[in-house]
Amino acid sequence: MSAKEYRFRLFVAGNEPNSRLAEQNLRALCQEYLPDRYDIEVVDVLTDFEAALDSNVMIAPTVVMEAPRSVTLFGTLANKAAVISALAL
Amino acid sequence: MVENQLPNIRKCHTRIEGLDQILQGGLPTGRTTLMIGGPGSGKSLFGLEFLYRSALAGEPGIFISFEERADSLKNNAATLGWQLAPMEQAGKLFLLEGRIDPRAVITGDFGIQSFFAILDHKLKAMGAKRVVIDALDVLMRLINDSRREQDELVALHQWLAERDVTALLTVKAPREGQLERNYDFLDYLADCVIQLDNRMLGQLSTRRLRVVKYRGSGFGSNEYPFVIGSPGITLLPISEVGLSHQALGDRVSTGLTALDDLIGGGFRRASSVLITGGTGTGKTTLCSVMAQMACARNEKVLYISFEESEAALVSAMRSSGTDLSSTLALGQLRLLSAMPEAMGAEQHLVRTLVLIKQMQPSFVIIESASACKRMGTEQAAFEYLMRLINTCKEMGITVVTTNQTAGLHNLDEISGIGISSLIDTVIQLRLLEENAFLRRKLLVMKSRGSSHSHSVHDFAITDQGVVILQKAD
Structure with a gap:
């Protein structure tokens, strides 16, 4: 794990559309607001259910921001303003 | 058990004192049973006792809680004298804490594939055929769209049926006057529907259970009082028994x-x-x-x-x-x-x-x-x-x-x-x-x-x- 300031874990369910959309949205947002200051780990719950189990992730897509604060987001991150506010960017 | 000449329905014993008698053998095997009750009506304990007694009998089961913490469930179990830990270690019982972070922010669509993936893996790993999903309403509320809730419920129901899983789903009873269409829908999906309530009689609270429906099976149709205490839940289906007094002796x-x-x-x-x-x-x-x-x-x-x-x-x-x-x-x-x-x-x-x-x-x-x-x-x-x-x-x-x-x-x-x-x-x-x-x-x-x-x-x-x-x- 790198020591970037912002660390995200994105739980996706394989290639399904909501998960793909969430990944696009998260990457775009990070590029815009946190260039070079973030790290995203993508976990596919369909193959890595142990990781999903460890983190009690029942829903996909789920974004868990692990640093600098702990924040959980569900869904495609469709509402950019809501995501920015939740992450306090 | 007498099947009242109905087609032969497979039954899964709950081993809860008195309940199998009321259900004429147990829950429908490979099918979904819905248990509805207010807060504190004992839903989680019914589910947990079902799986605990199954585990003791060598039948593995998975308990998924969307509300209560696993710790708190274990504490409740301990007060009733149930030893969950040995069952968990033996791979006969698995408690999955599916609690949803209440502070989580929801934006945009999502699905419960992760839940299915975890459950599927665990079912296979344990060879389990029994599942309790406790406080399913919490998960459904998150979706917050009645159309999509119905789709997810149908998917869940089919998913469980395909795997021949005997499932007990619990949901909180809607408050009076509050229309909850999806419970009607769940009622319709489920093969067996059980209601619990906890009401005051005089100065004292009384717990009661009623079977509302049971597709393809007879069942005791009264309201049955029950108590929760060591060694577990006890129902009193005494009114099922006819008068069979012994003759007066010497x-x-x-x-x-x-x-x-x-x-x-x-x-x-x-x-x-x-x-x-x-x-x-x-x-x-x-x-x-x-x-x-x-x-x-x-x-x-x-x-x-x-x-x-x-x-x-x-x-x-x-x-x-x-x-x-x-x-x-x-x-x-x-x-x-x-x-x-x-x-x-x-x-x-x-x-x-x-x-x-x-x-x-x-x-x-x-x-x-x-x-x-x-x-x-x-x-x-x-x-x-x-x-x-x-x-x-x-x-x-x-x-x-x-x-x-x-x-x-x-x-x-x-x-x-x-x-x-x-x-x-x-x-x-x-x-x-x-x-x-x-x-x-x-x-x-x-x-x-x-x-x-x-x-x-x-x-x-x-x-x-x-x-x-x-x-x-």
């Missing part, structure tokens, strides 16, 4: 030869006797004499007192010449004393029946019918006594009940609260003032299947015991 002595003579040679085994009278007329003394006599015959006696503590009872008896302490020490006599107000009638009943089952007494004394009214309502007291006496009669146990009366002697009052049809023998005690003396009077008012004396007799309680003197003039 005559045994009351402990007082003179009283035996008055009721045709002693009372019959498996009969029920009511001793009625005002305060201080000697009911307890008479009961103690009978208890001691039964012990002397090497019988086991259960003395249920709602009026006096064990110590008070033993010391009161000693003053009238009956020493119960040695039989108590031997465990031949057991005293069960409780304040009637301490718990609901159902809880009293379960406590009593559990003890009767353990102890297998041949003689039970209930002191008193009048005190039972303090369990809440007169109806509750009636049910307690009716079921207790009924059970005793079914098990061939002789039962003596006392009742404190206030004065007038119509039979309704004498028999306490409408239990007279279950009573075989009624002995009435009175205190009368005669020539500036208080005299004790005894009258046998009824004795089924016996010729009995119809005269009032004088009796006395001395430090030598009870003496029945003579026919009163």
Whole structure:
């Protein structure tokens, strides 16, 4: 794990559309607001259910921001303003 | 189990005391059962006990909680004496905490594929066919779109059915006046629907269970009271049982030869006797004499007192010449004393029946019918006594009940609260003032299947015991 300031874990369910959309949205947002200051780990719950189990992730897509604060987001991150506010960017 | 000529439905035993009887065998195997109940109605415990008892029997199961923490479930289980940890270690039970972070922000669509992926893996790894999904409503509320909720529910239902999983889903009952369309939808999906509620009767809360539907199967359709306590949930499907009283047995002595003579040679085994009278007329003394006599015959006696503590009872008896302490020490006599107000009638009943089952007494004394009214309502007291006496009669146990009366002697009052049809023998005690003396009077008012004396007799309680003197003039 790198020591970037912002660390995200994105739980996706394989290639399904909501998960793909969430990944696009998260990457775009990070590029815009946190260039070079973030790290995203993508976990596919369909193959890595142990990781999903460890983190009690029942829903996909789920974004868990692990640093600098702990924040959980569900869904495609469709509402950019809501995501920015939740992450306090 | 009788299937009422319906197509052969596979049943999965819950092993919860009384529930399989109501469900005529258990939950529908490979199908979904819905359990609806308000907060604190016991849904989670039903689910957990089902899986725990299955695990003990070697059948693995998975419990997914969307609300309660696994720790808190384990604590609840521990208070009931359930040892979950060995079952978890043996791979027979898995608790999955699917709690949704309440602070999580939702934006845009999502699905529950992750939940399915975890569950699928666990089902296969454990070879499990039993699943409890507790507080499914919490997950559904997150979706917050009734159309999509329905889609997810259909998907869940199909997913479970494809895997031949016997599933118990619990949801919180909607508040009154609040329309929850999706519960109707779940009702429709599920093959079996069970409702729990926890309501106040008198001053006491009473838990009840009702089976609302069971596709392709008969089921007990009453409301069944239940209690939660060690060793688990106990339902009382007693009203399922017809009257199957054992025939009255041979005559045994009351402990007082003179009283035996008055009721045709002693009372019959498996009969029920009511001793009625005002305060201080000697009911307890008479009961103690009978208890001691039964012990002397090497019988086991259960003395249920709602009026006096064990110590008070033993010391009161000693003053009238009956020493119960040695039989108590031997465990031949057991005293069960409780304040009637301490718990609901159902809880009293379960406590009593559990003890009767353990102890297998041949003689039970209930002191008193009048005190039972303090369990809440007169109806509750009636049910307690009716079921207790009924059970005793079914098990061939002789039962003596006392009742404190206030004065007038119509039979309704004498028999306490409408239990007279279950009573075989009624002995009435009175205190009368005669020539500036208080005299004790005894009258046998009824004795089924016996010729009995119809005269009032004088009796006395001395430090030598009870003496029945003579026919009163």
